[in-house]
Amino acid sequence: MTDIDKALDKVLDKAIDDVLADVLYEALTNWKEHPEKSGIFSDLDGTLSKIAPTPAEAIVTPEMRKVLQDINKKYAVVGIVSGRDSTEARRMVALENLVYIGNHGLEWLEDGKQFYVPEAxxxxxxxxxxxxxxxxxxxxxxxxxxxxxxxxxxxxxxxxxxxxxxxxxxxxxxxxxxxxxxxxxxxxxxxxxxxDLPVNKGDAVTVIALRAGIERAMYLGDDVTDIDAFQALRQLRDEGRLQTVSIAIASDESAPAVMQEADYVVQSVDAAEALLRWMSSIPRVR
Structure with a gap:
């Protein structure tokens, strides 16, 4: 392949990405226009934070934290859904008044209080x-x-x-x-x-979304444990209980099933930040 061919491929890939992004943004217009009836849920590592060599080295950037803070002021519910302990997720994000769901749905922090699934x-x-x-x-x-x-x-x-x-x-x-x-x-x-309990991220998101009385919910995730949340949102949509959308964050390490189960795919943590920035009404940078 010549340098010209590589350059053309790069331009074409960007054009395709832009078209897909425009479709996604259009699909989320109702979320943005009616934040008081909408909820945003997101995985943490690999979605809001770039993967690090060890969990202790992972960080949420100040820019991402500011976006989450702005979103939390507008939307009915914002939930961080992680395999980490909920207290560790809160330490990492460093924002109050969010719902922190930890251990894949087995426990969570809400209004400063710790809750557990009884069997846990x-x-x-x-x-x-x-x-x-x-x-x-x-x-x-x-x-x-x-x-x-x-x-x-x-x-x-x-x-x-x-x-x-x-x-x-x-x-x-x-x-x-x-x-x-x-x-x-x-x-x-x-x-x-x-x-060994029949509880996962999807169960937690379902309970919190329905309890909040919202009309629409979106979920962002990058790993196989997020598939449970994707599937749970799809079921709520199929049952006519909520408008939902699931978004996979792609990477070189992503399992194909994660991309297949999501409604949409964005290509990086940076792209996820750009999407959330747009959702918070901060002008989108193209």
């Missing part, structure tokens, strides 16, 4: 023992064991041979899954043990 109380104390045991096993360079309130996650993003790392983690977790009432969940170079 049975799992308190288990995470600490598991995190200690796994930290002793995965103490090599590249692994990171994240302790949560209700579970534990083993990150292997920095391990050179990721396929081998994943296989090793799964082998170690196998007897733990047999011994404890836990289930395994996978994300972008992370494998997690969490309570």
């Amino acid at each position: 109380f049975n799992f308190f104390g288990l995470a600490g023992n598991l995190a200690s045991e796994l930290s002793d096993i995965f103490n090599a360079t590249g692994y990171f064991v994240e302790r949560k309130k209700l579970g534990v996650a083993v990150h292997y993003r920095q391990v050179e041979d990721k396929e081998q790392a994943k296989a090793r983690i799964e082998e170690v977790l196998k007897p733990m899954l047999a011994k404890y009432p836990l289930k395994q969940a996978e994300g972008r170079y992370v494998i997690e043990l969490k309570p």
Whole structure:
């Protein structure tokens, strides 16, 4: 391919992206024109924050924080939906008066108060023992064991041979899954043990959206655990209970299923910020 061909392809790709963006923005006009009856829910890592080598290094930029702050002043409900603990999500975003849903829907912070799915109380104390045991096993360079309130996650993003790392983690977790009432969940170079309860991000978003009495809800996400939220919104739409839209944030690491299950796709965290900036009535930069 010549340099001219590459340049033409780049122009064509941008033109396609612009057309798709215009379709998405048009679809969200009702959200923007009626914020008092609309809700915005979003995953955190990989959606509002760029993926970092370890969870502790991830940040929400001041620019993104300002956009979220402006949105929260206009929309009926704004929810951050994360696999992190809700308290950790709040620390990272550093804004009050948002709903912070943590541990994939098992617990949340609202109006400064902590809430849990009732069955989750049975799992308190288990995470600490598991995190200690796994930290002793995965103490090599590249692994990171994240302790949560209700579970534990083993990150292997920095391990050179990721396929081998994943296989090793799964082998170690196998007897733990047999011994404890836990289930395994996978994300972008992370494998997690969490309570074996029939609750997910979609359940949490559904409950909060319906309770808020809104007419429309949108959800942004980038990972396989966000598919539950995409599917939940689609069901609410099919049932005629809410107008909904789901938006996937693409990356080189994105699982194809995430793109397939979403109504629309944007190409980066920066594109997600631009969309939210437009939703907050700040002039869109093209």
